[in-house]
Amino acid sequence: MPAVIDRSALAAVALDEEEYGAIVGAIGRDPNDLEIGMFGALWSEHCAYKTSKALLRQLPTEGPHVLQGPGENAGAVDIGDGLAVVFKIESHNHPSAIEPYQGAATGVGGILRDVFAMGARPIAILDALRFGPLDSGRGRHLFEGVVAGIGGYGNCFGCPTVGGEVYFDEGYADNPIVNAMCVGLVRHERLRRASADRAGDVVLLVGADTGRDGIHGATFASVEMDERSGERRPAVQVGNPFLEKLLCEACLQLNELDGVTAIQDLGAAGLTSAAGELAHRGRCGIDIDVDRVSRREQGMSAYDVMLSESQERMLILVRPDAEASAREVFDHFELHADRIGTITGSGRMRVREHGIVVADVPLKALIDGVPLRAPAAAFAEKRLAPVMPLVEEPEAILLDLIASPNLRSRRPIYRTYDHQVQDNTVIGPGFDAALLRVPATNKGLALTTDGNSRYVALDPCEGTRAAVAEAARNIVCTGARPIAVTNCLNFGNPERPQVFGQLQESVRGLAEACRALELPVVSGNVSLYNETSERNIPPTPVIGMVGLLDDLSHRCPAGFQDDGDIVFLLGETREELAGSEYFRLLGAPLEGRPPIVSFEAERRLQTAMLDSIGRGVLRCAHDVSEGGLLIALAESALYGGRGLRCPGIAGPVSREATYFGESQGRIVVSVAPRRVPELQKLMAKHHVPLQAIGVVGGEDLQVGSDIRISLDTLRQAWETAF
Amino acid sequence: MVFPGTWSDRDCAHAVLDVLQEPVRYIDHREQSVDGLELIILPGGFSYGDYLRCGAIARFAPVMEAVADFANRGGLVLGICNGFQILQEARLLPGALLRNASCEFRCEWVHLRVEQSNSAFTLDSRPGQVLRIPISHGEGNFFAEPETLDALERNGQVVFRYCAPDGRVTADWNPNGSARNIAGISNAHGNVVGMMPHPERACEALLGGDDGLILFRSAIHALARVAV
Numbered sequence: 001m002p003a004v005i006d007r008s009a010l011a012a013v014a015l016d017e018e019e020y021g022a023i024v025g026a027i028g029r030d031p032n033d034l035e036i037g038m039f040g041a042l043w044s045e046h047c048a049y050k051t052s053k054a055l056l057r058q059l060p061t062e063g064p065h066v067l068q069g070p071g072e073n074a075g076a077v078d079i080g081d082g083l084a085v086v087f088k089i090e091s092h093n094h095p096s097a098i099e100p101y102q103g104a105a106t107g108v109g110g111i112l113r114d115v116f117a118m119g120a121r122p123i124a125i126l127d128a129l130r131f132g133p134l135d136s137g138r139g140r141h142l143f144e145g146v147v148a149g150i151g152g153y154g155n156c157f158g159c160p161t162v163g164g165e166v167y168f169d170e171g172y173a174d175n176p177i178v179n180a181m182c183v184g185l186v187r188h189e190r191l192r193r194a195s196a197d198r199a200g201d202v203v204l205l206v207g208a209d210t211g212r213d214g215i216h217g218a219t220f221a222s223v224e225m226d227e228r229s230g231e232r233r234p235a236v237q238v239g240n241p242f243l244e245k246l247l248c249e250a251c252l253q254l255n256e257l258d259g260v261t262a263i264q265d266l267g268a269a270g271l272t273s274a275a276g277e278l279a280h281r282g283r284c285g286i287d288i289d290v291d292r293v294s295r296r297e298q299g300m301s302a303y304d305v306m307l308s309e310s311q312e313r314m315l316i317l318v319r320p321d322a323e324a325s326a327r328e329v330f331d332h333f334e335l336h337a338d339r340i341g342t343i344t345g346s347g348r349m350r351v352r353e354h355g356i357v358v359a360d361v362p363l364k365a366l367i368d369g370v371p372l373r374a375p376a377a378a379f380a381e382k383r384l385a386p387v388m389p390l391v392e393e394p395e396a397i398l399l400d401l402i403a404s405p406n407l408r409s410r411r412p413i414y415r416t417y418d419h420q421v422q423d424n425t426v427i428g429p430g431f432d433a434a435l436l437r438v439p440a441t442n443k444g445l446a447l448t449t450d451g452n453s454r455y456v457a458l459d460p461c462e463g464t465r466a467a468v469a470e471a472a473r474n475i476v477c478t479g480a481r482p483i484a485v486t487n488c489l490n491f492g493n494p495e496r497p498q499v500f501g502q503l504q505e506s507v508r509g510l511a512e513a514c515r516a517l518e519l520p521v522v523s524g525n526v527s528l529y530n531e532t533s534e535r536n537i538p539p540t541p542v543i544g545m546v547g548l549l550d551d552l553s554h555r556c557p558a559g560f561q562d563d564g565d566i567v568f569l570l571g572e573t574r575e576e577l578a579g580s581e582y583f584r585l586l587g588a589p590l591e592g593r594p595p596i597v598s599f600e601a602e603r604r605l606q607t608a609m610l611d612s613i614g615r616g617v618l619r620c621a622h623d624v625s626e627g628g629l630l631i632a633l634a635e636s637a638l639y640g641g642r643g644l645r646c647p648g649i650a651g652p653v654s655r656e657a658t659y660f661g662e663s664q665g666r667i668v669v670s671v672a673p674r675r676v677p678e679l680q681k682l683m684a685k686h687h688v689p690l691q692a693i694g695v696v697g698g699e700d701l702q703v704g705s706d707i708r709i710s711l712d713t714l715r716q717a718w719e720t721a722f
Numbered sequence: 723m724v725f726p727g728t729w730s731d732r733d734c735a736h737a738v739l740d741v742l743q744e745p746v747r748y749i750d751h752r753e754q755s756v757d758g759l760e761l762i763i764l765p766g767g768f769s770y771g772d773y774l775r776c777g778a779i780a781r782f783a784p785v786m787e788a789v790a791d792f793a794n795r796g797g798l799v800l801g802i803c804n805g806f807q808i809l810q811e812a813r814l815l816p817g818a819l820l821r822n823a824s825c826e827f828r829c830e831w832v833h834l835r836v837e838q839s840n841s842a843f844t845l846d847s848r849p850g851q852v853l854r855i856p857i858s859h860g861e862g863n864f865f866a867e868p869e870t871l872d873a874l875e876r877n878g879q880v881v882f883r884y885c886a887p888d889g890r891v892t893a894d895w896n897p898n899g900s901a902r903n904i905a906g907i908s909n910a911h912g913n914v915v916g917m918m919p920h921p922e923r924a925c926e927a928l929l930g931g932d933d934g935l936i937l938f939r940s941a942i943h944a945l946a947r948v949a950v
Binding site: 151155156157158240241242243245246333334414415416417418419420421422423424425426437440552 | 726727729730732733736737740766767768770771772773826827828829830856858860920922923925926928929
């Protein structure tokens, strides 16, 4: 270890001394400042996954329809007709905590670029959001800023925001969660891999000029925050969705040119990461001349240029003889492109400034060489669920629940998002899953994000299994078959054993669930260090899932359709109240065992659902999740604008668990009276328990003598403003 | 018509070409001539990012001179959302579109009452008919001086008003604070229409409704009349 090493310089890029030693070992000398900056960015948790990589190897990533698994800008799955669906979810938590509007906006911008870098046209955005309570000024500031930022970017770009979720919990008061998922479509033969394959190819940097914004954003996202994090505002980038729209159209045209060999988004760690990954994926090298990079301001150093996270920039690799035709495309969109370098066979990244080599590092070390971390893990002791008082006034509780921030209508949020542009939105936001038409076909794509962090906090493995199961149920309720998963793992500081234990268990649950449901994980993102002043967020894995519906005429809505239809509950209700919204409402401590998923039962339920929907037996289907059965019934009534007459719900469990328990593997369905025998036969065939609940009709939601609420009253509570 | 930042161009083309089977050509903002065209649609989007002011930059696009000539010669022009804003900036339609009264972007289905069936885009409808068509904008709050509003009313240039599902025009059903609930207007001849709602999003039952087709069908019939 050289004596000259300055610890504060290492801390500034969040490297430790062991890592410094590894850099020296890899390059055979002490790195200069620029090289330390480059390694610091690429060896950050955000870029290198050094804490999570070993865990993630458990995930199933292959399947007969997978065209591209993790490791590229986004994953891709075959959906027939020569088309691939391309998708990924990513976090933008740290920037959003500092500057919510731009943090969220550039989160959307980044994930859009990941998808069109694959050659795919983005067709949908979904957002999974978590905030602290809205009664604090900061909570409201973050919530309003993030929602406005998502809308501001997506609306201007012209990609519909069709779904997602938002939950409020004290645990997110300091660190909001902002995860954005983008879904795109591309013909198989035009699916791109961002990989250099030949020395001599020309490296073009296109889009925005490079500024000083976002320098060390990747590093910033890899350390915990404190009261001084607000000073990191310069590490937050500023988005320009208009430029991104032009960039997208240009990239999609470039993607049709044979002489264009790769398209790579500039995201975290800017040019260093984009250029390094592009070259290293093809086991090539790359020479970059920073003098050729157009800049927003004077006096920028090579360090600034290499580590800037200015948005709306792409790297395009072209054969030398194709540069002119690529430039015609840029010219058409009035975009500026700099020829900043060349692909080499050296296996190294060499950076020149004023003709002098200012950085020269082996790519294998830079991209793949980070020493993996294996922190200590500790596991929380599981405690029994608290004993809570019996429900005295189910009606009042139902009204309070449906008006609560986690269960009330999301319409005030999603109506600020354009969810229709591109003319494919068949089922928009506000239901179990969104359903989009695949253009020029009769097929549909069902899209959802899910994750209940209360369950995960109680049991990280079970809670994550439940997130996957629920996402799959949401997809199945539309009639679509789940085909693949993307995930975003948002956790606290992994250097704390408790947090690393959560991460470890959560990934185990994710792997188990995806194997059990035969769902490949084709992309994902890990966001750690969601900690402020030693307070860590609740563990928050978010599952993004895509499903395929072969014939849109078989789609199934979530709301009651016709008076006289018979409502059934499919699946089994158990005495499971821990982690429920009901317990939260009562102020119960978060303790006990969360609802347990049986994948055996889950598979039977999902098969039975698809069988029934395919035969046109079901009139509607709605997943039972947060809030339990009464909330699911109330939602189906509100969606359809029709009441429900239920003589009473008997069950093997307490009234509380019957009404408000959140047992997994349950779906509320309605059928026309004459098809009831068929439904009963189908459920018997698939061994799915079903229970008659009531009859659709009237102006009230009525359950025995316990509940009689007019739909108007219910709607008023549900539509409580944020 | 495609300006940098336009995004409803493909949706409009889908409605006209895929749904109505009529030929479509995309017009680039740099073109000098619109010869050979019968109907021009200025679609929605964020032309030039809506920077400066919605439509304020697009109206200087080279093609806009040809569009103005086309409109003044009686050619059919439909401005949707951002297209409406551009037509106002180009002075082909009166008034201005301010920030929504809610100060928020709004994307939702609304009801429109047809006020005028003499415009080229409402020939197939009858006054009082209610259409269900979505809006998607942050700046659709129609504004004009009272004298201008009176003149628009007098001349039958108010084409659509936001209304209740049963056709009542009340403040409760005004999604953006538009003066007199105005959702769309025409020029004096009725050949140029601007509207904030998106009829191209309401052309298929699969996507929630097809009331928007009546506008495109009306235009096709208007063109057939001229041809006869």
